[in-house]
Amino acid sequence: MKNAKKTLNTAELSVAAIRSTVIDVINKANSGHPGMALDAAPALYALFHDHLVADPAHPQWGNRDRFVLSSGHASSLLYTMLHVSGYDVSMDDLKNFRQLGSKTPGHPEIGVTPGVDATSGPLGQGIAQAVGMAIAEKAIAAQYPEGEKLMSHYTYCLCGDGCLEEGISQEAISLAGHLRLNKLILIYDENGATLDGPTSDSLTENQKLRFLASEWNVIDVKDGNSVEAVSKAIGKAKKSQDYPTVIIIHTKIGFGSKLEGSHKTHGSPLGAEDGAYAKSRYGYEEPDFTIPEAVYEDFRNSFLARGTAAYEAYEETTKAYAEAHPQEWRVFTDAMALKGKGYLPKPRDFAESKAEATRTSGGKFISDLHASMPFAFGGSADVAGSTKTNVKGEPIFSFDNPQSRDVHWGIREFAMAACQNGILLHGGLRTYVACFCVFADYMKAAIRMAALEEIPAVYLFTHDSLAVGEDGPTHQPIEQLAMLRSIPNLEVFRPADAKESEAALRYAFSKTKGPTAIILTRQDVPVLPLTDESKVEDGAYLLYVPAKKAVGQIIATGSEVALALDAAALLEKKGLPLEVVSMPSWERFEALDEAKKAKILHLPYDKRVSLEMLSTFGWAKYAGKQIGVDTFGASGKDKMVLEHFGFTAIQIAGQVSVLLEGK
C-alpha cells in the first residue's frame, strides 16, 4: 500500500493514534509484544467506543461490563485504550511501560492499573476467568428480587490463537456453552501467527466448528480491521438470548509494520524505523507519544458519556432498591465486598461427635454455609459425592436454575479453579471448589493466579494421603501439600479432626484477601478431646504435654495428629515422654511473632520430629527429624498400605524412638 495522504475520519484517527502510541510505548520500553496489540486495535476500539459500559471515575463499579485481555501480552494496547478512555493512566504511565513500580507492568495486573479487570498472561486462563465473571453475573442477577436491577452487564474477552491452543480454553468454552452464558462475548483475534511461526505450524483445526460443537454462536468478521464490522458483530452478539458468542476477527499480525503478517512482530519492538513506517501507513503524523485532542474528545463523547450516564442511572436505581429491599441490599453490598464474617454458620457442637472423615466435616460446613450465607457458591469437579460438597436439596446451577448455588463443574479442574478466580474478581459470591487432593496438580497454575490476585478463593482438597488406598499411586497425594505450601500468599490448612476442620473453614470464609486450601481426609478420624478450634488460626499449638519433662516433640498435621498421640502414649509408657504439636497451617504459624513461635516449638531442633503421611519436603524448617513418604504410594486396602509405609502407632513409636534416642 502506498502512503496516499488522506484525511482520517474520527474513528480512523483514534485507531491510528492508539496504534502509534502502542508502537511508542513498546519502543521506549524496548520490550513488549506489538503483534496483536497492533492488529486488534480496531476491534478494541469498536468495543470501548461503541459498547463497553464502564465508568473510569468508578473503576470498581460492581455492575460495569467486564473486559478480560486473555492475551495479556497485548497489554500495551489495553493500557493505551485505558488512557484514551479516561482512566487514571497518564501518558507518563504509558512512558513507564514495563518499568519497576509503574502502573503499566508487562502483563495486566489487577490492583495495579485502574480499568484492568483481571491479571492475565498465562494463556487460556483469561478466557476461564471471563467465563467465571459471566457465571457470577448470571447467578447474582437470579438471586435477588428484581436482581437485574443490581446486576446486568456483559462480559467481554479478547484472545488469540495461543489461548485457544491451551486445553483450559476447551474446558471453559465447553462449560460456557453448557451453561448458556449468553452475555459472554469472546473476541478471537485470528491473526495467523504465534511466537514461533505461522499458526499453521502447529494449529490447523477449524475453530468455528469447535465453538459450534460447544453450542456457541459464531460470528465471522472477515475484515477485523473494520471498526464498523466488528462493532456490528458485537451489537448482534449482545442480543443473544441463549448462548455465548465468539466473534472471530481475521487480522494480520503486526498490522502496519514492514513485517506485517510475520510472527517476528509477536515479541519484538518494531524499532524507530519500522515504527515510523507503520505510522505513515496509518496516516498518523503526530510526534511520538502525542495524541490529538480530537481522540480524547471521541472517547469523551462515546465511552465516557455512556459510562457516566449508566453509573448515575445505576446509583438512582439502587438507591430506590435499597429502600424497597433494605435487607437484600445489605446482603448484596456485603457480597460484592466479599464479606464473609457476618454470614458464617453457627459453630457445631462436637461434644457427642463420633469419628468422621474430615471431608465429611467439610461437607457439613458447606451445607450449613449455604443456609447461612445466601451468596455462598461452589461445587466440585464431578466428585461431589466423594468430596461431600453436594448440598442436599439444591438443584444444579444451570441456565434453567440460575438462582441455584451448587455448581457441577464437570471433570474440568483447571477451568473450575480459574472460573473461581473470575467469580471472585467479579464479586458478589463467596466461592469454594472441591476435588481430590492429587488433582490439585491439574489446577496449579490457577491456584497460583488466585494467590497473585490475592482473592479469597477456597479449595477443598479431599482424599489427602496414602489412606486413599485402593485407587493407588496415581490417586494418592505425596508431594501435593509441598506444592501448595510453596505458593506465596496461599494459606494451607490440614486439620486434625472435625473441630479443626470447621475452624479452618470458618477462617477461610472470613478472609477477604488471599486464597485458602483445606486438606481433608477420605478416612474417618476421631474427634480429639485435645484439639482446640480457637488455636487453629495460630497455625500450630501444643496439643499434648506429658506430666514429666518431654524429651522431644512430634509435630503432626491432619490424620497423623491422632497417630502422633497414640505413638506418644506408647512411648510415654516406655519412659519416653513426648509433646505433641498439632500444626494445621504453616503459613498461619509463620504469621505469629517470633516469641510466640518459640514458645510452641520450644524444644531443640533435633528433638523435634515431624509426622505427615506425605512428602517430608519442606519440614526441615520446623523439625530436625522427619517422618513421611518420599516415594509414590501403592494400591491396596488403606490399612495395609499404611502399615506397608510404616504408619501404625507402633511403627511410628519405633521410628520416633530411633530418631530421638538412637534406638
Add this chain to the structure above:
Amino acid sequence: MKNAKKTLNTAELSVAAIRSTVIDVINKANSGHPGMALDAAPALYALFHDHLVADPAHPQWGNRDRFVLSSGHASSLLYTMLHVSGYDVSMDDLKNFRQLGSKTPGHPEIGVTPGVDATSGPLGQGIAQAVGMAIAEKAIAAQYPEGEKLMSHYTYCLCGDGCLEEGISQEAISLAGHLRLNKLILIYDENGATLDGPTSDSLTENQKLRFLASEWNVIDVKDGNSVEAVSKAIGKAKKSQDYPTVIIIHTKIGFGSKLEGSHKTHGSPLGAEDGAYAKSRYGYEEPDFTIPEAVYEDFRNSFLARGTAAYEAYEETTKAYAEAHPQEWRVFTDAMALKGKGYLPKPRDFAESKAEATRTSGGKFISDLHASMPFAFGGSADVAGSTKTNVKGEPIFSFDNPQSRDVHWGIREFAMAACQNGILLHGGLRTYVACFCVFADYMKAAIRMAALEEIPAVYLFTHDSLAVGEDGPTHQPIEQLAMLRSIPNLEVFRPADAKESEAALRYAFSKTKGPTAIILTRQDVPVLPLTDESKVEDGAYLLYVPAKKAVGQIIATGSEVALALDAAALLEKKGLPLEVVSMPSWERFEALDEAKKAKILHLPYDKRVSLEMLSTFGWAKYAGKQIGVDTFGASGKDKMVLEHFGFTAIQIAGQVSVLLEGK
C-alpha cells in the same frame, strides 16, 4: 429384558464371561469401578479379538500395537481382558485386584502388569500418551531406510466422557489432527454418565463436531454393545490414510446391572445380588471366577494366533533387516532401549567461552545432540526461539516431514509433556520438551506421571528467575523449583553456567530411567573458571574455599553461583572468609553416601546460607539460613528487579554478613 434361556455364541459367551469376571473381581475387592468396565466390554473384545496385534509371550515387543486405557478406572476390564488373552495375569491375580503388591492395582501401572502399555487414571492424560505413541510410530518408521519393516503398528485408546472434559484432551486431539496421525484410533465410550450424575449435568457439547473441527475421521456406532459393529468400525478406521479416527460407541453405563444407565454404577461394586442379576442378564451361568475353556480357546484362535504369527514374521523380517542394514539396526535397537550414552555429542571446549545464558548452552547441546543421536526428538511449546531449542536447518515434524525430529508442540504444555511420556513408553526416540519455567505449572500432572512411570523424560525450563524482568510476576518463577524438587523420582538440575549445563544435559540423556528437569537462565551468566563438569552428577561440590578458615558457607545454584562468588569476594576483603558450594541438584546430592555429603556441607548448620533467587521453600534441609524470594516478583528491567529484591553482590554480602555475624 426377561432372562430367556438362550444359547450364547462364542463371542457372546466371551463377552459375558469377561463382564461376569469383572463383576466378581470388583465384588471380591469390594472396590472398583464397574460402570464403564461393563459397558465397554464388547468394544474391547472386538479390539482384542479381531484387531489388536500383540504377543503375550513378548509383551515388550517393540512393534506391537499399543493400547492405552485412558479411563484407567476401568482397570478391572483390562486385567480380565489380559487374562483371557493369554498374558501372565492369572485368575489368582484377578482375585487379588486392588490388593497391596498384586499384579492388578487400582489403576493400570506400567511395569506391574504385563500387557499394560501406560500408567493411567488421571483423566485425559491417557489420550495424550496414546498420541505420543502414535507420533513415535510415525517418526520412527520415517527415520530408517525401509523403516516400515521396523515400525508399523496401530495405537488404540479407550476413553470416556471424563477424559474428553479434561482440557488436555483438546490439546492432544488438536495436535493429533494437525499431525494427521492416521494410525491412531480412539474409542470413545459415550455411556451417558459421569461419577456425579448423567453426563448432561455438566457436558452437552457435540463431541462428533468437536472431533471434526480437529480434522478427525468420526465413526458413530449406535449400538456400542454390538461386537460386530465395533469391529467393523475399527476395520474401517485402520484404513485411514490421512487422519486419526474416533469411534464413538453409544452404550449404557453399568450394562446388565439393575442400575444400568445410572451414574451409581460408576464407582461402587454391584454386590452379590445385583451381580447375580447382571450375570443372568448376560445369560452367564458359571460359578464366580470361572471362565469356560471355550473362551480361552476363542482368544487362542484369534488374538493369540494372530499375535504369535506377527511376532514371528517380525523376527524374520528384522533378522534380514539387521543383515542388510547392520548400522541402522544397531541404532534402532539402542533407540528402542532408550540408550543414550553412546550417542552424546563431543564435549564442548569452554576455554574461550564468553558469558552466555544457560538457555543458550542448553540450545547448543540440543543442536549438537541432534547431530550425534539420530533418535533425539523434541521441541517446545511455541517458545523455541526463546528456549533456544530450535534446531537449525531442520524442518518441523509433520505429516509431510515425518522424518524430521524438531517438534512444534504449539501452546499446549500439558499435552506436550504427556505426549513425551507416550513417546518414551513407546521407545525408539529420546525426547526433550522445552518451555518457560513458570509454565511447568501447566505440566505438573504429566511430569508427575513421568516420574511415576520412571521414564527418562527431559524438561528444559528456561527463564528461571526474577531475571525474566519485564514480563513480570505472571512469568517469573518463584515456587516452581520447589514444586519440581518435591516430585519423587524427578531429578532437577539448576546449573551455574555453560559447563554445568552441558554436564547436566549429558547426564539427563545418559539415564535410561527416571525424568530430569534442567532449569536454565534467560540472562547471560559468566562461564566460571571454578565450576567443574565432573562434579555435577554429585549434585553439590565445594566450588571455592578461601585461604583462611571459612566462617560459613554460601550454597547457591544456577545464576546465583556467580553472585555468591562475588559476594564472598567482597566479604573476604572485609575479613569474613566464606566457602561457596555449587549445588546443581538436590536429588543427586541425596544419592551420595553420608560421608561424602558431610564432607561437602561440612560446616555447622547455622553457618550455611542458601542463595537462590527463588522461593526458599525446602532449603532448610541444607542450610540454617536462607536467602531467596518468598513473594511474587515484579515487572521491570531485570537489573532493576534484581536490585529491588536484593540480588546484587553488595546486597547479598550485607545479608550474609547479618545472617552469619548478626551485623
